[in-house]
Structure formats: structure tokens, C-alpha cells
Amino acid sequence: MFCDDIWQRTSDLMRAIHEHPFVTALGDGSLDRDTFVFYMVQDARYLEAFAKALAAASVRAGDSADAAFWAQSAHTALVAERELHSGYIDELGDAAKGIATSPTCLAYSSFLQATALSEPYPVIAAAVLPCFWIYQDVGTALLAKAGDDPAHPYAKWISTYSDPEFAASVERAKAITDRLAAAASPDTREAMAQAYGRAAAYEWMFWDSAWRREGWPTAEWLAP
Numbered sequence: 001m002f003c004d005d006i007w008q009r010t011s012d013l014m015r016a017i018h019e020h021p022f023v024t025a026l027g028d029g030s031l032d033r034d035t036f037v038f039y040m041v042q043d044a045r046y047l048e049a050f051a052k053a054l055a056a057a058s059v060r061a062g063d064s065a066d067a068a069f070w071a072q073s074a075h076t077a078l079v080a081e082r083e084l085h086s087g088y089i090d091e092l093g094d095a096a097k098g099i100a101t102s103p104t105c106l107a108y109s110s111f112l113q114a115t116a117l118s119e120p121y122p123v124i125a126a127a128v129l130p131c132f133w134i135y136q137d138v139g140t141a142l143l144a145k146a147g148d149d150p151a152h153p154y155a156k157w158i159s160t161y162s163d164p165e166f167a168a169s170v171e172r173a174k175a176i177t178d179r180l181a182a183a184a185s186p187d188t189r190e191a192m193a194q195a196y197g198r199a200a201a202y203e204w205m206f207w208d209s210a211w212r213r214e215g216w217p218t219a220e221w222l223a224p
């Protein structure tokens with residue numbers, strides 16, 4: 001199966017994600033508040049691009065149940081995840097407005113939009129899958145470590161991604177992707193694996209860029 005294969009092929013990267021200092025600090029609650037806000041601001045911008053890629057998958061799906069799933073996920077990305085964000089970001093208000101979109105956030109968002117515009121439908125599905133699957137994997141691992149202590153500063157983030165309803169949507173995205181891969185040509189399957197790997201690498205980079213509060217190296221000459 002495509003998903004089992006790609007999970008094995010990305011196991012070193014997954015270990016690096018689980019061991020990344022941003023992720024471990026998110027889990028034990030020690031993550032600096034400003035670093036988390038930086039991440040949330042970037043994530044809000046990423047979610048707009050991601051929702052468009054999901055909407056494109058919905059347009060391109062041959063099966064109407066799949067089309068409904070992608071459209072529903074686009075809605076979730078824009079509405080439910082925004083709600084998670086506003087709970088955290090409203091506390092900071094205007095400070096968030098001064099944070100420029102990071103090079104990594106722009107690269108990941110641009111990759112998804114380019115894929116949505118010009119790649120075959122199965123490749124779009126593979127490109128959006130890491131976003132679902134990796135967040136569920138990290139969310140459940142953090143819940144196992146942190147428990148469901150409501151006083152944990154990032155409890156809402158952990159419970160969003162360890163929720164059984166979210167797990168069901170991840171299973172759905174995997175099942176669609178496996179079905180598309182089974183019917184795809186070897187070239188398309190390889191393009192799917194490439195797209196999955198690229199997006200998974202960007203997931204690591206997204207956390208790493210937030211940890212470093214990545215800015216533009218050209219900022220001293222041109223405001224980003």
C-alpha cells in the first residue's frame with residue numbers, strides 16, 4: 001500500500017520531527033509564548049493556502065464522496081483551525097500583525113498552490129496528506145506524554161490533533177490516497193511519493209523555522 005510504504009520511507013524524518021525542540025517543548029509546556037505566537041501567525045497564513053489546495057482536490061475528485069471530504073476539510077482548515085488560533089492569538093493582538101510571513105511558510109504554501117494548480121489529482125492528494133497524518137501522529141504522541149491536563153498551556157493544540165474525530169479524517173485521507181495510488185501509473189505513483197516527501201520535509205521545516213523565528217536575510221535592505 002502507498003501509505004504504508006511512504007510512512008516507512010519517511011521514518012527518519014518522523015523521528016526528527018518528534019525529537020525537534022519545538023515539538024518536545026510544545027509537549028512539555030515549556031515552549032516560549034512568543035515562539036508559539038510566531039508559529040500560530042505563520043500557521044494562519046499557511047492554512048489559507050492549504051485550504052485552497054484542498055478545495056482544488058475537491059474540484060478535481062472524480063468521486064463525489066471524496067469531493068465532499070476535501071471540501072469539508074477545506075472548511076475545517078478555514079473555520080475550526082482558525083478558532084484554535086484565535087484563542088491563542090487574540091491575546092497578543094496587534095503584535096502579530098508586525099510578523100512577516102517567513103520564507104519557509106511562503107515556500108510550503110507556494111509548493112501546495114503550485115501542486116494544486118498544475119499536478120494530477122492523485123499528486124495533490126499525496127501533497128496534502130502529510131499535513132493530516134503528521135499532525136495526528138504528533139498530537140497523539142504529545143497527548144500520551146502530557147496527558148489531558150487542562151492547565152497545560154498548549155492543551156487545546158494537543159487535544160485538537162489527538163481527537164478521535166480528527167483521526168477518522170486522517171484515515172479517510174489515507175484511504176483516498178491509497179485508492180488513487182493503486183489505480184495510478186508508476187510515474188504518477190512516483191510523483192505522489194515525491195510530493196508526499198516534499199510536504200513532509202516542509203512540516204519539519206515549518207516547526208524549525210518557528211523555533212528560529214525565521215526572518216528574511218534581506219530584511220535590513222528591504223522590508224519583507
Ligand SMILES: Cc1ncc(C[n+]2csc(CCO)c2C)c(N)n1
Binds near residue numbers: 046047130131132
Ligand atoms: C503547518 C501545518 N501543517 C498541518 C496542520 C494541520 N492541519 C491544518 S488544516 C488540516 C486539515 C483540516 O483540518 C490539518 C490537519 C497545520 N495546522 N499546520
